[in-house]
Amino acid sequence: MRIVSQNSDTDLARRHAGQNVELALQELTANLLRVIRGAGEPREIGLQALAFVEATETYQDVVRRPLFVSEVKRMLSIEQDEQAMRRKKSADRIEFHGMQAIICGALQIAASRILCQPRQEASGRREIEDGLRLLEDARAESRQETAAAGKAALPRRTASLSPPVGFLKPRRANKQE
Known part of the structure; x- marks a missing residue:
């Protein structure tokens, strides 16, 4: 065969x-x-x-x-697959883009320093600052998602004007005869 x-x-x-x-x-x-x-x-x-x-x-x-x-x-x-990014939570996508900006900015600074190009180095610094802002946004969104998930997991209590049955009832004394 x-x-x-x-x-x-x-x-x-x-x-x-x-x-x-x-x-x-x-x-x-x-x-x-x-x-x-x-x-x-x-x-x-x-x-x-x-x-x-x-x-x-x-x-x-x-x-x-x-x-x-x-x-x-x-x-x-060094970018990730676009389809894989779509499956991530919003905060994770924002964090990825922030890290990507920081990496690109650092690479820009390194290349600019090697070639003694201060204007391009400033561009790299701005890119890093943008990335840091995105990381801060991602962390804030992640905290909000965690807080929302925590609230959703708590049991709901309904407001009642009367106390629960048996609450604060006087105890009967045991009579021993």
Whole structure:
């Protein structure tokens, strides 16, 4: 019995070449970010850059075109899936967008400092401030949701003008004879 794949050898080679480029680019980028923040492996940068260039050349040979800008953006995207975001509570979505703004602002500041661009650094600061405001909004909304859930869970008491049966009735003395 022979199993026929729906993917041709060319399709598989293209997919493999694309995955190699993605992995090399992500490893290089992540290490650069870690080195900037004081961690990472500076001695690996050259090897990772070379691996990315070689993977890109192989990709271009197999696919017969350069990488599209949209492909590079997707490979380096740190955003979450839009459908997954829709399933989250409102406060969680606001918190995510706040964190995203803070991360983007911090990356802007880092890039601006490397290139000595104070105006762009100011833009990064504003982005961080916007993100912090969103985090504060998310926390406030989360507190409101928690309070509303707590009130909904409490048993309802109806107002009554008369005391419950047996309440404050005088006790009868036990007569021992």
